[in-house]
Amino acid sequence: MTYKIKRGDKESTFEDVDKFRENVDFLEREGVDFETETPGDDVKSDDGTPEGKSAEPVTNDGSELISHPIDYLRQINSDFVNVISGTPAISKRGFRYMQTELGISTESEVVATLEDPVGVIIHARAEMPDGRCAEAHGEGYLTESGVEDNEWVRYADTRAKNRAISDLTSSGALSEAEL
Secondary structure, eight states: OOEEEEEEEEEEESHHHHHHHHHHHHHHHHHOOOOOOOOOOOOOOOOOSHHHHOOOOOOOSHHHHHHSSHHHHHHHHHEEEEETTTTEEEEEEHHHHHHHHHEEEEEEEEEEETTTEEEEEEEEEEEEESEEEEEEEEEEEETSSSTTTHHHHHHHHHHHHHHHHEEEEOOOOOOOGGG
């Protein structure tokens, strides 16, 4: 199976899922914008367990991902869903997986900068291949806990994109960035 990471006009290909995940984790920690491409829709992820290695292929037309996103994403990769204060929430990686699997394109732009408190509002648009789309806004503030440098701008971008994807897919699932 081949896994890809795309950054602008550069593309990295991985045969080893663990190396792929390590690179995705690193890019997320560094705040780098990227997209991923994972194996075909009809293959269940091999999580390394005997069950995962011998599992029957799962056909994915996107309906299960949309109707039960938390359960579906946990089945693919436990890192796609985190529990925060007892509430399951989809991680940024989980939303990017949904985006890739469903062929969703996103774009975003800063629509307002705030001075007191210092922050930013980002508008995002998510669009399915069939033309359906959703739009959402996300905010980020310098005063958020644990914020370094301009991370608050990336937080706003992630929130806006995740909200737009959630609205577009009608999954109703919370983003980790919301909690």
